[in-house]
Amino acid sequence: MAKLETDDHVSHEMGLHTEQLTGRTQQRFFDLEESDNLLYPEAPDVDFNKRAEVDAAEMEISEINLKIRSLMAEGYGSIVIKNPLARHSLGVGILSRLNLTFEGSLGYFGVGLIDGPNVRVTGRVGWSCAENMMAGTVVVEKNAGSTFGAAIRGGDLVCKGDVGSRTGIDQKGGTIIVGGRTGAFSGFMMQRGRMVVLGDAGKNLGDSMYDGTIFVGGKIEDLGVDAVEGEMTELDKAWLERKLKMYGLEAPNGVENMTKIVAGKQLWNYDNLEPSEKKIVL
Amino acid sequence: MCGIAGIIHRNGAGDIGTEMTAMLQSLKHRGPDSTGFAVYGSAGSNEYVMRFMVAEQEDLTKGYEIHDEVKRRRAEVDKRLTGLGVNITEKVDATEYAFRYRFTFDGDMRKMADFVEDVEGTEILSLGSALELIKDLGDATTVADQYKLQGFKGTHAIGHTRMATESDVDIRSAHPYWAYPYNDISVVHNGQLTNYWIMRREMERKNFRFQSSCDSELIAVYLADKLESGVDLETAMHQSIDELDGVFTYLVATNDSLGMAKDVMAAKPMVLYESDDLVAMASEEVAIRQVLPQEIDTVDPYDREVRVWRN
Numbered sequence: 306m307a308k309l310e311t312d313d314h315v316s317h318e319m320g321l322h323t324e325q326l327t328g329r330t331q332q333r334f335f336d337l338e339e340s341d342n343l344l345y346p347e348a349p350d351v352d353f354n355k356r357a358e359v360d361a362a363e364m365e366i367s368e369i370n371l372k373i374r375s376l377m378a379e380g381y382g383s384i385v386i387k388n389p390l391a392r393h394s395l396g397v398g399i400l401s402r403l404n405l406t407f408e409g410s411l412g413y414f415g416v417g418l419i420d421g422p423n424v425r426v427t428g429r430v431g432w433s434c435a436e437n438m439m440a441g442t443v444v445v446e447k448n449a450g451s452t453f454g455a456a457i458r459g460g461d462l463v464c465k466g467d468v469g470s471r472t473g474i475d476q477k478g479g480t481i482i483v484g485g486r487t488g489a490f491s492g493f494m495m496q497r498g499r500m501v502v503l504g505d506a507g508k509n510l511g512d513s514m515y516d517g518t519i520f521v522g523g524k525i526e527d528l529g530v531d532a533v534e535g536e537m538t539e540l541d542k543a544w545l546e547r548k549l550k551m552y553g554l555e556a557p558n559g560v561e562n563m564t565k566i567v568a569g570k571q572l573w574n575y576d577n578l579e580p581s582e583k584k585i586v587l
Numbered sequence: 588m589c590g591i592a593g594i595i596h597r598n599g600a601g602d603i604g605t606e607m608t609a610m611l612q613s614l615k616h617r618g619p620d621s622t623g624f625a626v627y628g629s630a631g632s633n634e635y636v637m638r639f640m641v642a643e644q645e646d647l648t649k650g651y652e653i654h655d656e657v658k659r660r661r662a663e664v665d666k667r668l669t670g671l672g673v674n675i676t677e678k679v680d681a682t683e684y685a686f687r688y689r690f691t692f693d694g695d696m697r698k699m700a701d702f703v704e705d706v707e708g709t710e711i712l713s714l715g716s717a718l719e720l721i722k723d724l725g726d727a728t729t730v731a732d733q734y735k736l737q738g739f740k741g742t743h744a745i746g747h748t749r750m751a752t753e754s755d756v757d758i759r760s761a762h763p764y765w766a767y768p769y770n771d772i773s774v775v776h777n778g779q780l781t782n783y784w785i786m787r788r789e790m791e792r793k794n795f796r797f798q799s800s801c802d803s804e805l806i807a808v809y810l811a812d813k814l815e816s817g818v819d820l821e822t823a824m825h826q827s828i829d830e831l832d833g834v835f836t837y838l839v840a841t842n843d844s845l846g847m848a849k850d851v852m853a854a855k856p857m858v859l860y861e862s863d864d865l866v867a868m869a870s871e872e873v874a875i876r877q878v879l880p881q882e883i884d885t886v887d888p889y890d891r892e893v894r895v896w897r898n
Contacts, residue, residue, distance in 0.1 A: 390880065391872035409882055412873050428882055431872055432856060450887045451853065469887035470853040489853055489890045507889060 345420075348401035351382035361395075362388035369395055377403060391431065396424060402441075413450070416443055419460075432469070435462045438479065444552060451488065454481040457498070463552045470507060473500045476517060484554055492519050492566070493529065501545065501563075503556055511566045519566040520545060522556045528566065535567035588750045589762075589777045590614030591857075592869040593838045594878065595743035595845040595896050600629065601865075604731065604739025609877035610869055611727035611746045617870060618750035621761035622730045623722030625713065625773035625840055628741040633691050634676065635770075638712040638720050639664070639703065642684040643757045645724075646708070656708075657684055663706045671699050681734045685712075685758075687719065697768040701796070710759060710798050715771030717741075717842040722761040742898045743845045745838045747775040754801040764804045766811035767796060771842040774810065776803035777870060778835030778855045786831070806837050824848045824893045838868070846895040853890035860885045866896045 357376050361369045369386065373396065376384050383404040389395055393412035396405055396419070403422040407415075410428030420439035429447040438457040444465070451469030454462040459479040470488030473481045478498040489507035492500055495514040505523035512529020519532075520541070528534075545560040556563055592610040594603060603626050611622055628636075641660035646653055668675060668690070677689035692699065700711050713720030721734045727748065731737050747762035754760040766772035780786070780802040787797060787805055795808045809831065813823035824839065824846055834854035839846045847857060847868060858872045860883050867875045872885055888894065 391876050393871075393873070410872060410885075412871055429872070429885055431858065447884060448886055450856065450858065467886060470890060488887070489851075 345400050348421075349377040350380060351377055351401070351403060352380050353382035353402075353404055355381045356383040356385070357381045358385045358387060360387045361392075362390065366392050366394055370397065373399070373403075373405070377401070389428075391428075393431070396422075410447070419443075429466070430464070434464075435460075438462060440479075448485070449483075453483075453487075454479075457481065459498075461548075461552075463554075465552075465554065467504070472502075473498075476500065480548060482548065482552060482554065486523065489526075490529070492517070492532070495519070495568075499544075501548065503549075503554060511568070513572055514566075514568045515572070516568050520560075520563045521566065522558060522563045525564060525566070531569045531572040532566050533569040535565040537561070537563065537565045541565060588617045590617030590748040590870040590874070591746070591762075591775045591777045591836065591838055592867075592874050593743070593745040593775075593840070593845050593847065594865070594867045595898055596865055597896070597898050598864055599898075600740045600742050602738065603627075603741045603744040604736040606878045607744040607746045608727050608731040608737060610867075610874040611748050613874045613877050614748045614870060615726045618748035619726060620751045620756045621722060621724045621749045621758070622727045623720070623747045623749070623762045623775070624730070624736060624744060625718060625720045625746070625763040625765075625775070626736070626739050626741050626744040627717045627771075627840060627842060628719060628739065629717065635690055635692060635696075635714060635716055636719055637688045637690065637703075637714045638681075638685070639688070640685040640708075640710055640712060640758060641706070642708045643759065644682075644684065645757060647684060654683070660706055660708055661686065664703055664709060667702050667706065668699070671702060673699065681721070682723075685721075685723070685734075696770065700768050704796070704798075711765065711767070712758075713765045713773065714768075715765075715842065718765070718771040718773055718840075720763055720765055720773055722747075722763065723758055724756065724761075742843075743840060745773060745775050745840045745845065753779070754799060759799045760801045762801075762803055764799075764801075764807035766807040766814070766839075767798075769811040769814050772807065772811060772814070772839065774803065774807040774837055774839045776806050776835055776837040778833060778837070778850065780805055780831055780833040780835065782832040802833075803837075806831065806835075806839075810839060820844060820846060821893060821895045824895070828891050828893070836870075844895055844897045846893065847888065848893045849888050849890060851890055853888075853892075857888050858885050859888055859894075861896075 385406045387408045389409045391410040391412045394414045396416040398418045399422045400420045405424045407426045411430045413431040417436040421441045424443040426445045430449045432450040433452045435443045436455045440460045442461045444463045448466035449464040449468040453468045453472045456475040457479045458477045461480045463482040465484035467485035468483045468487045472487045472491040474493045476495045476498045481500045483502045486504035487502045490509045492511040495517040500519045503522040506525045508526040509529035511532030673692045675690045679687040723730045762775045763773040783802040835850045836855040836857045859868045
């Protein structure tokens with residue numbers, strides 16, 4: 306069983322003084338082996354060398370999801386879904402290790418509530434991809450819709466193209482990487498984790514963020530309430546280099562020229578303030 | 588929630604009736620109450636097409652005399668049109684209560700529209716040389732079959748599947764809306780306008796009429812007002828983003844253009860596919876895939892984005 310401990314020192318060095326990286330679904334940035342060993346009690350014992358292909362063109366959404374489950378129960382660890390045809394809610398609720406490939410595009414709520422699988426989407430994804438994702442990786446080769454990675458708690462969520470608005474809204478952990486541009490209100494009410502945007506960011510970036518870090522390689526239209534520029538550390542740069550390399554991405558102007566956005570932590574203390582002080586903050 | 592969709596062929600006409608039916612049918616889950624189409628065929632020389640209804644579908648289930656009443660209303664419309672010098676060249680009974688007239692007319696079109704709509708229960712759904720607006724209760728296939736829309740050839744179309752929220756389930760509250768009294772302009776909308784009543788009163792003071800209490804009608808009337816004052820469509824749409832308050836994505840079509848606009852929050856969805864031959868857009872990509880089943884590259888337009896395409 307994996308050891309569960311906090312990475313407080315790492316968090317502090319990256320300027321996240323409140324972050325407690327505990328629990329199986331929280332991001333373990335520097336110990337990939339640990340997350341490999343985390344399994345639910347009744348998780349299927351899959352073999353990554355056992356591969357299945359499913360042509361989903363004529364299948365209902367529920368049929369496709371049930372087919373994935375039945376293949377996992379039979380031990381298939383690498384599953385390819387052909388012709389997803391941008392339909393909604395595919396690949397949701399997978400709570401164990403699996404190599405899952407969608408050859409095509411997903412609609413809304415694709416691969417939500419997952420905890421462990423490695424997913425690749427060769428097309429684009431609609432709204433709310435990987436919502437509440439807990440662990441694993443999701444790599445989208447083309448563009449993504451709005452609320453990409455809403456409320457994710459862990460894992461790596463990567464879109465190599467452009468993403469809509471409210472990316473990582475309510476992000477609670479994990480890493481979101483956007484290869485292109487992200488829309489307005491990205492990082493809204495972010496609470497933990499990291500977001501990396503290699504292109505431009507829309508208005509109100511990081512609005513009302515409590516914690517977490519946003520790195521932007523392009524232009525930022527404007528910052529939201531209580532989002533401020535932070536100081537880029539050597540650890541930040543090393544982490545960015547490593548993370549981007551993992552997914553074959555590069556910061557257009559180098560990671561050293563990216564802008565780091567963190568919480569100003571005026572709203573962070575909101576609950577502790579007297580009513581009169583709240584007025585000053587707001 | 589509502590679903591909206593648009594399609595424009597950039598090099599001539601396509602099978603837009605069948606295409607829009609398939610797109611809207613795939614969006615049924617976003618709004619099962621009513622479905623509407625604004626399809627643009629080839630404009631006839633000096634001819635206009637008017638789609639109008641003299642009763643709601645629901646009215647036909649009430650009372651024994653409604654069928655005679657519907658006939659009386661239609662006869663009154665015919666009488667008024669003839670009286671104004673309208674030369675009707677073709678009449679099609681789409682249903683017992685909804686009709687399609689083709690006609691020539693050299694007079695004041697707004698006066699004619701007002702005179703027709705003065706007949707009890709009568710509403711002009713569309714008026715123009717290219718636009719035909721069809722809307723009724725039920726899903727896309729039901730409405731398309733009812734109005735024989737499958738196979739309609741044209742250059743572009745917009746459509747809507749409605750989930751009724753703040754107004755009734757009836758044809759009057761269904762989208763699209765014709766931009767009265769501006770020929771050939773129609774609008775579909777997904778969202779809520781929060782300054783509806785302020786804007787509506789402003790438009791009513793300018794003598795615009797509202798047939799429904801649906802906020803989406805305001806967008807059509809708003810754009811008609813701008814266009815009447817000489818503002819071009821794209822500029823009017825940019826202005827709408829600042830002047831219409833709320834969350835919205837809307838599509839507007841004219842006799843040769845199709846446009847989309849998104850609000851300052853980008854809160855309502857839109858997926859867009861663009862090629863040299865065809866532009867298709869919808870609330871969900873699954874609708875676009877009904878006409879382009881192969882893998883395609885699509886994007887989500889951003890906040891404050893306005894796009895206009897011409898055929």
